[in-house]
Structures are given as C-alpha cells and as structure tokens.
C-alpha cells in the first residue's frame with residue numbers, strides 16, 4: 001500500500017503521526033465495587049483541591065460559533081475573525097467541564113491498569129478475549145470501580161474547572177488559528193494488529209501547529225480551579241489516581257485535554273494544593289461523627305503522594321508498570337517535536 005493517501009483529489013505525504021499507542025493489558029482484573037450506601041472499613045473518603053495550569057493553549061469547544069468581536073483582541077492588536085469556535089462556559093466564565101476532566105483521567109487510569117476496553121468503536125470480534133467491557137456490576141475492573149460503569153456510579157466526582165480571573169478580574173481568552181485536521185478514522189490501521197485492537201491512543205505534547213481555523217483558547221499560563229471528591233477508595237486506588245494525574249516522582253507526565261490535540265494544544269499540569277482523606281472506621285460510621293479527616297498540604301502532601309504512588313506500584317495490584325513507562329514516554333513534557341500542519 002502506498003504511504004501517500006488520497007485526500008480530496010490531492011496527494012499529500014502524511015506527516016509523522018502525533019500520537020502513539022499504549023498496548024492493551026494482558027488481562028483484566030475484576031472485583032466487587034465499594035458502593036455508596038454501605039460502610040466499608042478502611043476505605044478512604046475525601047477530596048483534593050488545586051489548580052490546572054495550561055502549559056499550552058487550551059480549547060474545550062462548546063460546539064457553537066461565537067462572534068469574534070466578543071472575544072478580547074490579542075495584546076498585539078489587530079482584528080478577530082468574524083466567527084470563532086467558542087470555549088465552553090458556565091455563565092460568562094470559560095470552564096473545563098468536569099466530564100472532560102473525568103474522561104481524560106479515566107483514559108490514563110485505563111491505560112496503566114488491568115482495566116477493560118470500553119467506550120471503543122471497535123467491533124465485538126476485534127476486542128481481544130477477556131478485555132471486553134465490564135458487564136456485571138458486582139465484578140468491575142479498577143477503572144469502572146473508580147469512574148463508574150453501567151449500573152454503578154463510581155467513586156470519584158470531578159467538578160467543572162472554571163478559568164481563574166487575571167489580575168484585572170477578567171477571564172481573558174483569545175483567538176488562535178489551528179490547522180483544519182481531518183478527523184482521524186476510528187478504523188485507522190494503527191489501532192489494529194492481526195484484526196484486533198492493538199492499544200489505546202494518546203497524543204504527544206510538542207510545538208503548536210498553526211493553520212486557518214479560528215478557535216477561542218485559554219492561553220498558555222491560564223489556571224483553572226480543580227476539585228476532585230472521592231468516596232470509599234482503597235489506598236491503592238487513590239495511589240492509582242494520583243499517578244494518573246501525573247503526580248508520581250518516578251513517572252511524571254502532563255495530561256492533554258480538549259480540542260486540537262494533534263496540533264499540540266491542551267497540555268495541562270495538575271497541581272494539588274490540599275488533599276483531605278478520612279479512613280472510615282466502624283465507630284465514626286455508627287455515631288455519625290465527623291470522621292477523622294487528615295489534611296495534607298506542602299511537604300506533608302508531597303510525602304503522602306510519594307508514599308501512595310510507591311505503595312501502589314509495589315503492590316502490583318492496580319498498575320502495570322511497563323504500560324505506565326510507555327505512557328510516560330508518550331506524555332513526556334517538555335517535548336520539542338513539531339505538530340503536523342496537515343495530513344497525518
């Protein structure tokens with residue numbers, strides 16, 4: 001087969017692909033989830049709070065076009081295009097929706113753990129045996145236990161992350177232009193090996209590509225308020241979550257969120273400022289007292305994250321380290337590779 005692909009009568013040599021695959025796990029491990037209405041001894045309940053910092057421009061599209069004149073002009077002046085693909089907002093404030101954050105974090109958890117292959121457009125007979133979506137709600141993989149599955153709500157809740165105002169109290173966005181990349185086909189050959197799904201796809205970080213399609217972005221350096229609440233997590237599940245946020249010392253990486261990922265948009269860093277975790281005990285449950293909640297900030301938080309990540313890796317229960325190593329290579333930051341301007 002030719003390496004040239006036909007696009008609209010034009011023949012163009014595709015650029016290097018802006019993504020790579022993390023291979024699928026050899027097996028899926030399933031267990032009983034810890035529901036919301038029961039007492040589970042030793043499980044952790046609490047929240048983490050902090051910031052999402054944009055390391056490249058972030059665009060999470062609302063699906064509507066906005067009048068260019070309603071978006072602030074760049075500091076260099078000039079004129080905005082008439083119509084711009086707008087950021088999603090809550091009221092007047094641009095946000096990263098909690099559902100988008102949950103999707104991104106879930107996809108990382110799935111890739112590094114013995115979790116099922118769900119939300120795929122692959123056909124049933126293309127999914128390797130035993131890796132199919134969890135079907136019984138009393139027997140779920142770790143990603144389905146943490147984030148939910150059919151008939152089970154999941155044990156984390158992630159709030160919408162609003163853009164923080166700047167020093168003038170404004171929620172400053174601006175217009176950038178990106179290449180009009182052709183939507184990658186879900187049937188793309190790279191997904192498949194011998195007729196089976198070969199891995200999970202992650203876009204790499206790199207130098208942003210420019211093009212002709214105007215989009216509204218929260219510029220590099222923008223910060224968003226981040227809150228994640230959790231309930232009835234095992235210690236290793238919390239450790240897995242912290243690793244998936246890119247917070248482990250040993251395997252650091254940055255997440256990628258929103259639109260224009262192939263053009264190197266949406267690189268974000270999650271910074272946790274405070275973590276509260278209470279271990280449920282029979283006494284606190286029966287007396288309806290406030291459980292003993294420990295709060296971690298600064299050095300104690302760094303120590304907590306390090307210990308939880310190391311314990312989780314050492315237990316080999318919920319993380320496949322070779323897959324984590326692969327993901328860390330794909331999502332390494334900084335990365336000075338060029339993003340494709342056109343076909344890839």
Ligand SMILES: [Zn+2]
Pocket residue numbers: 115116117118133134140141142143144149
């Ligand atoms: Zn599952």
